[in-house]
Amino acid sequence: MKLILVVALLLATSPALACSEVSVSLSNNMSASTCSLVLEDGSGPLSTICDHNTYRLGASDAERLNFASAAERLAPKLEDNNCRKEAEIFYRQILKIRKSVWGDMHLDVARSYKNLARHLSRWGGMAEAAEFHARGVKIAEQLLGDNDLELATYLSAYAFNQRHLGHFAKAKTLYRKAIAIQHRALGKDHSEIVKNYLGLAMCLEALGNYKEAEQLYRRGIKLHPLETDLDHSELLIVYQELSNTLNKQERYEEAEPILRQVIDLYIQKLGYHHPNLPTAYFYLAQSLNGQERYEDAEPFYRNALMKAEMLSEWGHFEMDIYYSGLAYNLSKRGLDEEAEPLFHKALDIMEKNPGTNDRNLAKTYNNLAYTLNELERYSEATPFLQKAIDIFERTEGANHSLTAAGYNNLAHNFEKLRQFEEAEQLYRKALSIEERSYGKNHTETKRIAKNLENFLARKSEREARQVEAN
Numbered sequence: 246m247k248l249i250l251v252v253a254l255l256l257a258t259s260p261a262l263a264c265s266e267v268s269v270s271l272s273n274n275m276s277a278s279t280c281s282l283v284l285e286d287g288s289g290p291l292s293t294i295c296d297h298n299t300y301r302l303g304a305s306d307a308e309r310l311n312f313a314s315a316a317e318r319l320a321p322k323l324e325d326n327n328c329r330k331e332a333e334i335f336y337r338q339i340l341k342i343r344k345s346v347w348g349d350m351h352l353d354v355a356r357s358y359k360n361l362a363r364h365l366s367r368w369g370g371m372a373e374a375a376e377f378h379a380r381g382v383k384i385a386e387q388l389l390g391d392n393d394l395e396l397a398t399y400l401s402a403y404a405f406n407q408r409h410l411g412h413f414a415k416a417k418t419l420y421r422k423a424i425a426i427q428h429r430a431l432g433k434d435h436s437e438i439v440k441n442y443l444g445l446a447m448c449l450e451a452l453g454n455y456k457e458a459e460q461l462y463r464r465g466i467k468l469h470p471l472e473t474d475l476d477h478s479e480l481l482i483v484y485q486e487l488s489n490t491l492n493k494q495e496r497y498e499e500a501e502p503i504l505r506q507v508i509d510l511y512i513q514k515l516g517y518h519h520p521n522l523p524t525a526y527f528y529l530a531q532s533l534n535g536q537e538r539y540e541d542a543e544p545f546y547r548n549a550l551m552k553a554e555m556l557s558e559w560g561h562f563e564m565d566i567y568y569s570g571l572a573y574n575l576s577k578r579g580l581d582e583e584a585e586p587l588f589h590k591a592l593d594i595m596e597k598n599p600g601t602n603d604r605n606l607a608k609t610y611n612n613l614a615y616t617l618n619e620l621e622r623y624s625e626a627t628p629f630l631q632k633a634i635d636i637f638e639r640t641e642g643a644n645h646s647l648t649a650a651g652y653n654n655l656a657h658n659f660e661k662l663r664q665f666e667e668a669e670q671l672y673r674k675a676l677s678i679e680e681r682s683y684g685k686n687h688t689e690t691k692r693i694a695k696n697l698e699n700f701l702a703r704k705s706e707r708e709a710r711q712v713e714a715n
Contacts, residue, residue: 310342320364333361336357361374371406375410382400392429411451439483495535526552527546534573569591569608572587624662634655652674672693
């Protein structure tokens with residue numbers, strides 16, 4: 246005996262997913278809980294686990310809701326079998342059914358928004374997912390109390406989405422709300438809060454608040470000592486991100502041994518193809534770079550890129566940052582011709598991605614300009630230096646130290662182009678900002694003061710030669 250159940254799943258909003266019919270068949274040689282999913286467009290059979298529920302055109306609300314429940318159990322299995330388009334059809338249809346039966350203000354509708362958003366986020370649709378996360382959170386906030394742990398899951402999922410889109414301030418607020426709920430319900434030292442500590446710390450890190458980020462990472466570690474939880478993927482991420490925060494505070498020697506241990510544990514406990522390995526390799530490369538051990542760092546940059554390319558179907562990797570890191574490494578070793586195309590690859594990705602971190606983009610502009618200057622291609626370097634300054638002026642303000650550093654870099658470039666008047670103005674502008682920000686005895690102030698002093702000495706030499714020539 247073989248039952249064929251036809252489900253009309255029209256998806257007008259996404260023609261690419263317009264598999265108009267899905268047939269679910271239950272055959273003799275399968276158990277009652279096993280279905281074979283066959284797409285009529287010829288995609289082929291997929292054996293998966295699901296409950297046997299029916300849905301047909303013209304079915305009652307109860308039957309449609311039963312189908313939605315069955316589809317909700319089936320969709321994750323489709324994802325696990327890399328049938329992402331088919332899973333998305335189900336997630337969208339589940340939402341459509343529940344909204345048509347219950348309207349907007351129902352928790353199952355909120356859950357359907359969250360599930361669809363999670364699916365889209367998993368497969369790279371972060372921007373579209375943000376809208377569905379926001380709708381789910383709005384419903385959950387109205388229907389659940391402020392102390393309800395389920396609301397914390399909505400807030401956490403939305404925060405994750407916003408963090409990956411580069412909206413760190415928004416994500417930070419969402420994480421803090423979720424953590425506050427968990428604190429009230431579970432206490433401050435419950436292990437379930439570790440994931441949100443990690444997300445909040447990553448936002449704080451991206452916003453430059455390294456000290457508070459470090460405190461949160463260490464708090465997570467205190468709740469889960471590494472020695473007692475060796476195969477815990479989320480725990481290894483906490484150690485990994487703590488090391489990145491140490492790198493950003495230039496505490497490279499502290500970060501290196503932690504990262505080496507993390508990489509060993511990923512390979513030993515979670516496998517050589519674990520999707521977190523590329524990031525761990527990259528952080529270790531950064532740590533070695535920071536210690537000026539450039540040749541030691543290069544293979545870890547290349548490992549990060551290689552593994553990320555191999556695993557690209559299973560996660561989102563910051564390939565732009567990996568390319569930029571390797572390019573900087575090569576540039577510091579005088580391999581500028583090898584570095585330049587890698588910087589361009591990084592920028593090509595960054596400039597197309599609305600979630601790109603502004604500081605990373607400006608840093609890459611500066612580093613490419615430095616490489617072009619080393620190749621004596623000063624005119625080509627100028628627009629990249631100006632783009633970096635534009636970012637710093639917009640994000641940090643005209644009187645920030647990073648903006649001053651940009652002025653200093655552009656001044657050096659103008660001097661090489663023999664635009665001496667513009668160069669002197671920029672050196673003086675940079676020095677004035679640093680003196681106001683840090684005082685005359687700060688390292689950065691002294692560095693720019695020395696640059697101006699050397700520039701003026703060269704100016705005097707030029708003027709003396711002109712006098713002699715006349």
